[in-house]
Each structure stands twice: as structure tokens, then as C-alpha cells.
Amino acid sequence: MSAKVRTESPGSAALLESLPVAVLAELFEHVPDTAFFVKDTLGRYVAVNTSMAERVGASSTRQLHGRTVRDFYPTDLAERFARQDEAVLRSGRPILDTLELHWYPRRKTGWCFTTKLPLRDVAGRIVGVVGVSRDLHAPAGTGQIPPGLIKALDYLETQYSEPMSPASLARMAGLPPVRFARMIKRLFRITPSRLISQTRLAAASRMLEDTDKQVAEIAHASGFYDHSAFTRAFRSATGATPSEYRRSRRAERGG
Numbered sequence: 001m002s003a004k005v006r007t008e009s010p011g012s013a014a015l016l017e018s019l020p021v022a023v024l025a026e027l028f029e030h031v032p033d034t035a036f037f038v039k040d041t042l043g044r045y046v047a048v049n050t051s052m053a054e055r056v057g058a059s060s061t062r063q064l065h066g067r068t069v070r071d072f073y074p075t076d077l078a079e080r081f082a083r084q085d086e087a088v089l090r091s092g093r094p095i096l097d098t099l100e101l102h103w104y105p106r107r108k109t110g111w112c113f114t115t116k117l118p119l120r121d122v123a124g125r126i127v128g129v130v131g132v133s134r135d136l137h138a139p140a141g142t143g144q145i146p147p148g149l150i151k152a153l154d155y156l157e158t159q160y161s162e163p164m165s166p167a168s169l170a171r172m173a174g175l176p177p178v179r180f181a182r183m184i185k186r187l188f189r190i191t192p193s194r195l196i197s198q199t200r201l202a203a204a205s206r207m208l209e210d211t212d213k214q215v216a217e218i219a220h221a222s223g224f225y226d227h228s229a230f231t232r233a234f235r236s237a238t239g240a241t242p243s244e245y246r247r248s249r250r251a252e253r254g255g
Helices: 013-015 023-030 049-055 074-093 146-156 165-173 177-188 192-210 215-221 227-238 241-252
Strands: 034-040 045-048 094-104 107-119 124-134
Touching: 013 215, 023 034, 023 045, 034 049, 034 165, 045 215, 049 094, 074 107, 094 192, 094 227, 107 165, 107 192, 146 165, 146 177, 146 192, 165 177, 177 192, 177 241, 192 227, 192 241, 215 241, 227 241
Parallel strands: none
Antiparallel strands: 034 045, 034 124, 094 107, 107 124
């Protein structure tokens, strides 16, 4: 899977800027909570939308042009993103719908689903990377959500350390499993299993930042009963082990 565009010289940011990527950037101005970006083969931003600029704390999209992730993100996170880009450029294989924990301006954390595709010219040569990163939020408002589903979601949010499964949450919501899964997908655009995992990882990240609990204790308190499974899941989502994440966050805050 890749995007094809017309160009004459691979890897040139100047030529990429002449491509119709600006049209895509304009399109994504109308997609809430989704950051859009195009980078050349050196990892420099060529086109972004406003959501992407806001994510890195820039006042305008132009501030990103010609710059790289290393200009905006903490070192370990920038290196993770750069490695992703390099892997796409080298292999031509896309990164699809990967759940990641991002750091936002003012030291806030947030969850995203990120997709990156190789950008190819008409000859099939890779000339850059195009991608989107969709912020994952709880749905705004509950007017159309059945009361039973609200109860199940509240239980997940507050009792994430307890044993639970999509089937048990569906029973709590008073919904057939298939309908429950369909409603979760519509509201959050992820499966119930991923929602449970994301909720637990978010809780774990807060405990790593705000408490001095041992990692094993945090794993158990956030619903992961296998320490190694917790570490693998956390590293997959953040690019760092729980201990590395804690050190980085505290260094960022000067603590």
C-alpha cells in the first residue's frame, strides 16, 4: 500500500512542495482531531494541517516546513518517529493504525492511531512519507448512548484493574456482544479489546508519572497480571519501557 504522485526528482522537498499535497492538507483541515503530514526522504515536513501544527505547539503550519520531528519532540519520542519514517522509506511497507502514546504541548499526554504510507512517484520510487495520526478521545456527549453502555464504560474507566473482557462489559451494558462491539467501534473507532487495553495503559502512564510505585505494582494496579506482558504492551504503545518512560517524563518536568 502506498500513495503515488507525479514528481521528477526523488527525495526533493522543493519538488514535493509543488505536488498536490497542499490539497490533501486542506482536506484534512476539515477532519477533526486528525493530524496530517507529508515528509520528504530526509524526514522534513513538506505539508501539514493545523491539527499537526497544534500538536507540536507551533502557531502556524508554515513553522513546520523544512523541519523534522527532532525540532519539536523530546529526544526519545523524536527518535521513535524518525525510525518509523526510515523503516517506511527503506522497506516500502506501511505502518497501519498503530496505537501510540504521544506527548503534546504543555507536557500533556494523549493517545493516537497513526498510519504512515510510502509516497511514490509515477516510476514507483519512494520520494517521501505521508501519514495521519488520529487523536483518540472519549465521545463527546452521551445523549444517544444507551444507559447500560454508559454504565459499562464508567466501570471500565474506574475499575480497569478488575478482570474484564468485551463479553463481560457487553453483559454489564445489557447488549448482545455483536451490538456492543459495533457501538464501541462507532463511538471510539476501535474494538472493545483495544479500548480495554488503551484504558489500562493510560492509567499505567498516569501512575508512572504521578506515583513512586514499583513497575510491577503499577502493572497489577492497571489490570495487567503479567509483568512482562505489561512491559511489551507499554513499549509497543510508547516506544519505551515503563521505567524509561518514567525517567523521561520526570526529566521533562525537571523532577
